[in-house]
Amino acid sequence: MVNIKDVAIRAGVSVTTVSRVLNNRGYIGKETRKKVEKAMEEINYSPNQIARALQKSQSYILGIIVPDSNHPFFSELIKHVEITANEHNYKVLICNSLDQLEKETKYISMLKENRVDGLIMCSHTLDVEEYKKLSFPVVTFDRIIANHFPYVAADNYRGGEIATEHLIESGCKKLLHISGPLKLDLLPNRRTDAFRLTCMKHNIDHEVIEGTQDNLTFDYFSDFIESEVSVKLTDFDGVFCSNDLVAYALYLYAAKNNIKVPEQLKIVGYDFHSFTRMLQTPKLTTIAQPVSRIGKILSTTVINMVETKELDSINNSVVDVELIKGETT
């Protein structure tokens, strides 16, 4: 592979001069610049970013850890993170933690060894302490790790509130909420808080079933509905689901068992990701998280921290959610 020295020799100048042409820094004679550019062209020179990264202690690489890059929400998030990063000349390394603590740990040390400039954390199995040692900025999605780790999230409380109020306004009397796992203190738990409080405020009977584990696949949710939810279902006339896949699985279960939606049972989902947007039967009533905005903000936040060299920041972002009225309420 040709290097800057080869260019220098060919152009009859020093490596310093070539470097100056490359980086457009300092004074360069017009003729010299031309000679150098011609030489670069002729020998098909391509600057070595690895050497640059070593020299500058900056890789222009971001890591993103997600539970499952094929999940429609994360898939879309990743796309927008990547596009925004690319606009700022950053690259993105994707990591699938598959919700395994061990994998998450391994990925983090891999990213550390590769001296990524920053990390976007969307998988939350690890203990908080693990992040504190990191020497690069970390931005999380939907989780508060500590005061100085900024997070980006859609307004989870408001989402839960809107969803619950919508069910109540639609005439539901006994509400069920199928939540995500509540062990860790994740921001989506606010949806559950909002569900409880809103029900109490309106004096509505309610219950919460906790999703034991976030496997995040449709098949898993389908089984979950069958095994954990179905027995209780007859008691309720409205269900607020933690995500659209659960809502869809629930809808299908209802359809199969002759429970009429929305007449007998109203269903509200959460996410409105690409799967839900494409899905036409039924059009789910759901809470839209503006995933493209979230992705964009995740990228710009972490890049901003990289460029200002601030490891800490309290620049949290909470974006608005929106009720999408479909046919299931």
Add this chain to the structure above:
Amino acid sequence: MVNIKDVAIRAGVSVTTVSRVLNNRGYIGKETRKKVEKAMEEINYSPNQIARALQKSQSYILGIIVPDSNHPFFSELIKHVEITANEHNYKVLICNSLDQLEKETKYISMLKENRVDGLIMCSHTLDVEEYKKLSFPVVTFDRIIANHFPYVAADNYRGGEIATEHLIESGCKKLLHISGPLKLDLLPNRRTDAFRLTCMKHNIDHEVIEGTQDNLTFDYFSDFIESEVSVKLTDFDGVFCSNDLVAYALYLYAAKNNIKVPEQLKIVGYDFHSFTRMLQTPKLTTIAQPVSRIGKILSTTVINMVETKELDSINNSVVDVELIKGETT
């Protein structure tokens, strides 16, 4: 950031010795090893892969360029590529070309500058010549670039054949095929070849509508059906679509316009990616491309080329497709 020298000083040995411990190479005394490991632990040392990459001229990074990482097919492909790469200690940089030639070009030079070890090419707007200059192995999905660039593909001809035969066996007399763009010589065009030949073999009237541009979003396909396909639709009783999103859009159009599927119109899709697998109404009849196998093979093929230092290879892989009988035929 601490480096190998700091470890050496702390452990009271030379950097060479530390390097030997790190890489488990050569002779090391038992006591020395312990001292070094203890020192590494104490100062929280993390080897700098950037320096290693520079030294060894190997980055252990693969690039993957796709049209749209949020498309359900590519999203799933990427996941499996990443998981397999990770098993072999490689990392994956994702690039969304958005089917823009300019972006594809820019990504390629970015990957070149970052000295990726190999490239998995799933976006095909560029001219063949562009790839030939690259100094790292390239593996493509669904495209023959040149003899020495290996490709991985599902058996497109067979897929087209199965789909068409299935429609004929189901009693269709006039068949339509909505293809992808046929300009470039891509392997999916074999589906169209198969469609034509199979129809001719069975003496079946048929027609092909070429998808002008691969925007790959559901909304685009929906509009496309409305504007390009709808007028002709009454002439046909069976449609073979180039992908499931088109098939789904077509199904919805038919449903909306009181064309009964499958009684009046039979529809076969292509891909059986995660969207289609989750979709329950309708269960599409489609051709399954084993995307997890494809992803795995893409990764292992390119990694194998990296490790054997062979830039050329004729190790093409064609994997079997399968008819998934749904409710649309």
Add this chain to the structure above:
DNA sequence: GTCACATGTGGTAAGGTTACCACATTATTT
């Protein structure tokens, strides 16, 4: 004519790691 400053160019250390050679000590073979 001298000084200050702008312009243009070059040499080299440093960034963190490993490959390679060199050397010292101990163990084994003949």
Add this chain to the structure above:
DNA sequence: AAATAATGTGGTAACCTTACCACATGTGAC
């Protein structure tokens, strides 16, 4: 006892780039 091999450790160039200092020439001001 001498020769050879195995074991253990250290010094340093190289990978490619940029930052930094040094130097040379030209220009305008006083």
